[in-house]
Amino acid sequence: MKKIHLLLVKAFIKPFFVTFFIVMFILLMLFLFKYVDELIGKGFEWYVILELMYYASAANVSMALPLSILLSSIMTFGTLGENYELVAIKSAGISLQKAMMPLLVVIIFLAISSFIFSDYMLPKANLKFGSLLWDIRNKKLSFLIKEGVFNNSIPGYSIRVDKKNDDGELKNVMIYDHTGNNGIAKIIIAKEGKMSKDDSHLVLNLHDGVRYEESSGKSSSYNPRQELTRMRFKETDQKFDISSFKMNRTDEEGFRGNTQMLNLKGLSKKKDSLSSELDSINKFAALNVSSYYKQNNYTKGYTKLMAKVKGIDKPVLNIVPKNQKLSIIQSALDQANTVMQTTSGRIADHGDRTRSIIKVEIEYQKKFTLAFSCLLLFFIGAPLGAIIRKGGLGLPVVVAIVFFLLYHIIATVAEKSATQGSLTPFFGMWLAIIILSPLGAFLTYKATVDSALFDVNNFKLVFTKIFKIFKRKSPSQAV
16 A cells, blocks of 8 residues: 555544544433433433433444545545645646545445344344333333332332432321222321342331221221221331332334344245235235125026127116116125225235235345445545535534535435335335435546636636626616
């Protein structure tokens, strides 16, 4: 490798890693903002949230990697152009295409790595993320005793304290126990208490309190009078079952059949199974409905006489005898309703299977589009940097965001259209690459011929000439 190639690779690697981790950090913050309501107030340990963020970061690679390649390539060649290093490279007889070759090798390596990542690592990360997010969403609210309000988090109990210290000391505790079968709550009042917790129980150690309990009379017959029991205590323990508050991990096998959690081999198998199911549904529906449209012919197979086809040039009901019209119309309505009821369920099932197949095909194409998007955005970013000749985090960032938004909007709209069936899955997933590939070729050509495509001075000269032309024409028009 020549020294100039090593220089270009070093100039590209540093901004690439910086921009990649910055974009990943921004996307993780957006992820936290999206799921903050499901994570806060449930008593999760810090490592559970970090684990969820770790698995979510894998899904963000598909957006962070192309953007970081685009931005770092613009910054690299923009810095080289701003410092006149590109001029020195070209004066040494090295064209822009040859200067891009070592970086192209790096980008190809990143593209292949992204394909391997999306086929092997991303399905596993999505599986872990989906199962963990399911457990988080199904975990009940953590038990938090707040001062001055009744807390009803534990089923069957209402607990109120006037004051709670950080060490678990409680003041003026009141507990309503609604777990009895008679519908009458038991009341426990204590001056002080201490809160502790084991694996499955919350324990309140109460001091200097009274327990009130109402019950029916001792007589077996109807007795409107009730008994009130009051028990004073110096110390007692009240246990509450909180096993339902503990987050139990779901078996990941239940999520393994999801489309986003399959690799290419799994997607191919799922598509084949869905296609066979769709064929079975179509055949059964056709067989079931066709019986309502066949004309009964009881003599078929018993005679060889050929009857002449009778043409009908007037409404069918006019041929039917008047005394049979009502029964025939009613029979036709009954058969039409039966066909409608039979096909309505089949149509919904057919639509679900078709949408599932489309999603599988879209996910299959995503495995390849990520790698090709890295190559495409490099061939857009590198020529742009050589044309604008600006480095740093100023103009390159703005230009990179504009072109990445253009790519992302086209890709998103095309994917939505493919999901709804307006576009084929293959064309929908490759539409952004198909549209922007000529742009990459055009920018590469302009950068090769040293075109000042984005030079502000050139735009000023063009507008100045246009203004002078209009200024010259205006006196002649006035005359």
